[in-house]
Amino acid sequence: MTVILLGLFALDILIVVTQCAPSDCYRHPDILSMHTCLANYFAKKDTLTANEWQQMLPTATERSQYNQLISGILSAKDASVCSQNLLSQYPEIADDIEVRYYQKSYCIIAESKLHPTKNIFRRSWGYVIIADDTWSKLNVYHSAPHFQSDLHTDIEAVMIFNMTRSRAVAINGASRFAVQDGVKSPCITEYYAADASHDNRTMFFVANSAMLAHQGASCPHEHCAFIQWHGMAAGSCPDANVFVSTGISNSHNTYSLPGLPANKIVAAFNQLGMGVAKTPKESICNLVAAENVFGRLINGVTTANVCKTAAASSGVTGKFVHIEQEPSVRAEFEKWTQIINSAFPL
Template identity: 30%
Template sequence: MSRILCSQVYKPHLLQKIVQRSTATPLNNEMNKYSLACLACLAVLLVVTPALIKAYSFDATTIDPNNPEYCFSESGVTDMFTLFDCLDAFTVQKNDWDVSLSFTDLSRYDAAQPTAQERADFTATVTAMLNIDGDCSCVTVPTSISSYYAIATFTDTSKNSDFCVFYEKVRKRPQAARSSGYPPNHVVGIVHNYADIIFIYLFADPRFAPQSSRQAFTSTRKEYEKGWGVFVVPKTARQVSRFIHLSAPHPKWDLGTPQQAAYLFANSGAKSLLVDGRHRWAISTQSACISAGNHSLTDPTHDNNEVFHSASQAIHNWQINAPNTCPVTGGCAFIQIHGKGNDCDGSGGTVNSRIFVSNGLAGSSTLYQTYSTSPANRLAYYLSLEFGAGSGGVNMPINDTVCDLAAFTNVFGRIVNGVSNEPANNECIMAATDASAFNMNRFVHAEQSPDMRALSPDSCPSTGCSGASRSINTNWPAWNTALKKAFDATCVGGVPADSDSLLCPP
């Protein structure tokens, strides 16, 4: 017998160890040869096994550069913009949950959807964070979602300010079969005894892998496992200058909008920021919520089962129940940052708008004319002072009634505009009207051409943010000025805002 099957160990690639037998003590029989072979194999395993265990076990004390939590320790991440530039790389990618071209297999999508308890705990955490004043750790992530999500304190060094970040802390593990006790590749060790040299080979052999692990879906992409979104609030109440809530529903589709929303949030003194963690086409299966148009199950603005939509409702419920912070003509709004093409990018459109602002009502709504003090109208006015109006500038549906980017099928916009979410799925079938939106019209939907949100070359995702050279869009400071002018500051203790920065004193 010239070969011995030594053991089955776990290693994803070929490993060869050579053990030189001493010629000073020649072997006298075949049994001694086999004994030495097994001893040599055992010696190798004693050396290799600890490394293998470490390689296939997640050590919570070690920050994996391929996990989202690495963004909080990366030296190049110094402010809210760079934090979300880093986190944006983990967005669940387009078509990643499509199993077949029939789009009827929802197994990947279903695996990422929350249970009823997880959804309730996620939204409860969002609500609790809106009450934070001084200590991010005062909110504990519920057990049902603590294996996926964490709350971290992040310091924006550009402002010397701290923020509380509720984020998905680990990415999708490439080896999906680990949960069944098997690593992704199964390695067989074989010992060859030839002349005075014993060769020990450890190599991958898929025949030794269970059938289920070979067929299990694995993703090698650097992306979230769930993609429920990231939520941020200032650490203290004094950091809040205005009760506006910014969000970016379409990462990796409306390019640059997560980073833009993060920049505006940090620089305007806003109350909260919500960024989705899924591409709107992570799965191609059509949503049953909004039947008109072309919308997938992972489009949170057109499907009410997305966690982003649930979190948005939690933010809205908290805000409208907060005393004296949300006058409809003053400093409160729910602002979604979107992206479009250079033209309307919808069905028609008569004006080439760089920014198209709407309140979630159809272009025929009379509130665009009679409700000139609404949040959307105010923001559009101050944006037009910065970027101009008409062709190549800032417009609303009152200027372009043909463009269909007014967000009247946006499910969260409908709720803000007075449509109830009861009975179940009501926001999917009931459109907002002038009557339902009157005195409740705090929704702002901003569509932007690429030049308003474009970033410098995409270096961050390819380098893990180390040495990333990206910078903000040069239009964003003017955008931020318009945002601060459109919504009055409401400072703790009634103190006035700084006349230059329009921010509350620290």
């Protein structure tokens, strides 16, 4: 048994995690230490061969059943649905995942088995937390695709989901650099094989797609959005510490809408004096997420075409919020909570 001490940036945040079986992660008394325990088993940089990664990707049937599982839990009105018994309806994925009711507020869908020769989850699918209807206050969905490489954005997504009492959060289970030798993705070939932002074959994409399908067209800007948390190196956007986009280029007129979630988040951030946040309307930064596969899906491209087709201007909804952040602001959980609550007031 190993005790791991993790410090988060220069702040006084210390996470103490006892490394043991994945099932023991749910014994942790708070969502931060529970997440950190599960993340110990995520696939880190250069962990996998190309063949191993290919074997980990979900089959069509597994994708379908995972989608149905998430949709069913999101639609349930009774928390008792969140139990291991539910998996009898989904035999193709039942051997790889478990369903846990945690802290009387969350339903967690996560992997249950480890790889036979590596201390990582067998499929590197990541996990999903869905909040009870009675606990959740916001129809806001969070996700973090870049474990490890976008340092601590996975922790940030989980914490802000929890502190804002949002509807759900999806955390990817592999570094974008998890596959050795720089193997690229067949989806969008300039990106790495395990880059969940740019590949529609991952279970992370399935999870987000299920959330989008559940929410459907009823996602008004006043109180609904899909926020994806990213980290950029300092200076990546020379004129901004935070860059918020909707997955479309700088010139799109959607950025002129005052009620756009991206605009509301930027305005709330700038009021707190943490630094400078901008949208593509005010910045020439090129991190607009135009090739983000989930962003393309939200903006009207079909699942089958997100690898090869950019979103058309007419399909942009504003529901997708892509937040790039410099390291200095990623651990400001309380301030980000204020920002999200200000952007989506009850």
